Amino acid sequence: MLRKITVAIASAGLLFGLAACGSGNAESDDELTVGATSVPHAEVLTYVKDNLAEKAGITLDVKEFSNYEQLNPALNDGQLDANYFQHKPYLTESNQKTGQKLEFVAGVHLEPLGVYSRKVENLAELKQGATVALPSDPSNLARALKLLADNGVVTLKPGAGETATEKDVASNPKDITFKPTDAAALPRQLDDVDASVINGNYALEGKLNPAKDALALEKAEGNPYVNGIVTKADKKDDPQIKKLVELLQGPEVKKFITDKYQGSVLPAA
Incomplete structure (x- = not known):
């Protein structure tokens, strides 16, 4: 009888542990981790995090990288949910070079060369x-x-x-x-x-x-080098990614970019 009770308690503990692990994973799934270089990408994301994300139902974690060449590998390896630093031509070249299949989701701004x-x-x-x-x-x-x-x-x-x-x-x-x-x-x-x-x-x-x-x-009109959000193919339609894009393309972020950078960074059309 004692042995049966001990087994039952151990089984219950195991189930509780599994439930707790499941809960932890769900919470981490709600957090959107986005990698970016510091200026202006991380600054823009931090503005969103501090002023817009909570109301939109996003828990945004901004990871700042000093070396932009590390960002696509970090995304491909699952360390990030998305990154924000590159334009389509760079992504195309990166995918061809590495065999990765990252996808450009939406443009946010242009940094004129x-x-x-x-x-x-x-x-x-x-x-x-x-x-x-x-x-x-x-x-x-x-x-x-x-x-x-x-x-x-x-x-x-x-x-x-x-x-x-x-x-x-x-x-x-x-x-x-x-x-x-x-x-x-x-x-x-x-x-x-x-x-x-x-x-x-x-x-x-x-x-x-x-x-x-x-x-x-560079001129902004017709420029293919707009920087934007990039993610893995299986996360392109993720609701959290879509919410983030809506915020980044919204009027508040466009005003932030215009006011802060005074023409040195331009919102995407």
């Missing part, structure tokens, strides 16, 4: 043989070359688009040397080159104001 210099005040002043630093990742390298071409620094071969490299430069009148550099390091190395093409978020982190300091700046 800009050309910056501490040695010249306009692009026409670039000297013969000048060195211009560019983001080294393929999608942003192509984007930087297009910005230089749009502003008459170089011309690109017909058909050169989102995969353009230095080999697609058709003419280079000033014999510029291109220096592909890790995007995050570009602001720190600005004194070492004649000019640098810098992503908007890293320009802001480097205390540069794209709207005021850039010698040339």
Whole structure:
């Protein structure tokens, strides 16, 4: 009899433990963990977390990353429910390179790519043989070359688009040397080159104001490089992800972006 009672108590304890574990998993499922680089992505998410998420029924956990190259692996490995740092061309290149199948859910903002210099005040002043630093990742390298071409620094071969490299430069009148550099390091190395093409978020982190300091700046209209929310295919239609997207595309966040960044970051149309 004593043995039967002991077994019954142990079984009950096991069932209670399983129920408790199940409850813990349900609670964690309600929390949305989103990875982001600091400026402006994590700042935008923190605004949502502090001002909008609770009312919308979202428990938002913002994980800030200093190295954007870690964000897609962290999402693919299940450490994150979504990430917010990239545009579609970068995601396409990343998926092709890694074999991952991450999906772009919705655009939130554009960080205009800009050309910056501490040695010249306009692009026409670039000297013969000048060195211009560019983001080294393929999608942003192509984007930087297009910005230089749009502003008459170089011309690109017909058909050169989102995969353009230095080999697609058709003419280079000033014999510029291109220096592909890790995007995050570009602001720190600005004194070492004649000019640098810098992503908007890293320009802001480097205390540069794209709207005021850039010698040339991307236009927002028709721009394919809008940054947005990315997740795994099986979570694309998750109700929590959809709620987050609604908030990020809503009027409160658009006003926050417009007021805080004063044209250095633009809400997606």
